[in-house]
Amino acid sequence: MISRFFSAVALFVIACLPAQAFETRAKAAWVYDVTTHTVLMDKNGEASLPPASMSKLMTVNMLFEALKDGRVAMDTTFGVSAHAVSFTEAGGSTMYLQQGDRPTVQDLIHGMIINSGNDACVVVAEGLAGTEAAFAEQMTERARALGLTASTFANASGWPDPGQRMSMKDLGLISVRLIEEFPDLYPVFGQTEFNYKNRAPANAHNRNPLLALNIGADGLKTGHTQEAGFGMVGSVKQGERRIVFAISGMASDTERAEEAERIATWAFRQFALKTVVKAEAEVAQAPVFMGEADTVGLVPAQDVKLLIPALAQDGLQAQVVYNGPLKAPIAKGSEVAQLVITVPGLPEHRVSLLAAADVPKGGFVKRLSTAAQKLQAEYLGAPAS
Known part of the structure; x- marks a missing residue:
């Protein structure tokens, strides 16, 4: 050689020197510059953790793949089971589906992404795989094929379960896939309101705190359970550059919003793209x-x-x-x-x-x-x- x-x-x-160190309050964080394929931060990024609703990104990916290969279309309708409706009754995020509804794939995409609907995720799981358990097995298998090595799934929604685990790196990687592989579908992540049949005025808004800040944010997903704390997967595009980040373990939704903005600001202001x-x-x-x-x-x-x-x-x-x-x-x-x-x-x-x-x-x-x-x-x- x-x-x-x-x-x-x-x-x-x-000339250059290392960017100023960034001390995140998140228990785990992974920050990635998509444009240059550069990992900007990795704090416990490969640890397998409870992902809460952020794992819905894998469910969304499964549905996007079904659309892409023609197994379903935007106007395909799915039935709503008692099992799906039970998640509305149990609390948590919902798009307020009822038995007898026939939501379209397009409705369900909006319900999963904007409303973070647990019920919508179950309907998708049952519509694609017959049962949620079978769908969770398919999610895990697909995650392995995509290189998401720290991901296992027990359900489609992120409902607390010892078998529901993802790393911040895996969440970042599946986010990059959604952005790059499905450019015609990804813009739904940037939409701020969806109210299925006018049933959910209090739950119709997108919980992504960055969307209202005019900083180029256009996705992706927040999550919260008692075990996981407050977490978020976000994406921000400014000029030629796009970053994706995943954070977990924040103490409150306010702290999550502040930390997400701090990370985006650091990633863009401490690094410049040069030829x-x-x-x-x-x-x-x-x-x-x-x-x-x-x-x-x-x-x-x-x-x-x-x-x-x-x-x-x-x-x-x-x-x-x-x-x-x-x-x-x-x-x-x-x-x-x-x-x-x-x-x-x-x-x-x-x-x-x-x-x-x-x-x-x-x-x-x-x-x-x-x-x-x-x-x-x-x-x-x-x-x-």
Whole structure:
């Protein structure tokens, strides 16, 4: 493995130091910059915890997938069982469904997301899987397939149960999936009111405290049980950037709202999105073995954009890494190296580097010259050129 190191001043002319530390009051938190795929904060982020109503995001995902693959349509109707209605009678969040209702999939999406309806979740579970228990098993299986390693489900609504567990990281990842995979459905998370058949004026509003702040918030879900405390999964988009965060274990809804805003403010004001290398700008030359040319330029296919902490002092570090010398023939555009960029306080960032030109195999004279140089270096101790 051969690498080439470049000073930050020469390569990028950008300096940085770690962002100011953020001490969250949440017992567990995970903050993610979606635009650059950067984890900004991880406090007990992989701990398997009671998710309360935030686990409804997995139920929403299951219904969105059913819509996408054609198993249901927006106007498909589901029946309402006595089991579903019992959640309204037991207290907790509801869209006030009654037996005999035939809510559409569109109604139920709004009821789950805006009203946080436990009854709506049960109706979806029974409509898709026959029983809520069977649906919970499917949720767990699907979570595993999606890489949500700390998630298990015992029900569709987040009702307290020892088998209902998710991590803040898993909640963040399923949120990113909802945003990226279902762009036509995701905007429901930003809607503030839904009142099914005018039955629930007191429960018709979205509980997301960030939606009214005009800071670019457009989702996702709050949650609360005695065991879990007050939690929230949120998403905020400002300019090119979007962040997703999940927090749990707050002491009150007021503290939850304050902490959610603090995290969003920190994530956007302590980090700036910068283009550090332009697409197809040559960042290095790599030696080529047995080629018509002795070197080939290395370029990124796209602009390299990174989060840079706002306060500047020390430079970025960038290293070009490849197995070398590169062996001809080399096709223009083929991946031959990586640019490894280290930003203080953040995970390293790896970018594929491509060959900037074709390098055919050298002719007979070139191969003979290279072989002679290699023999000279190995057996006579002279350096090969």
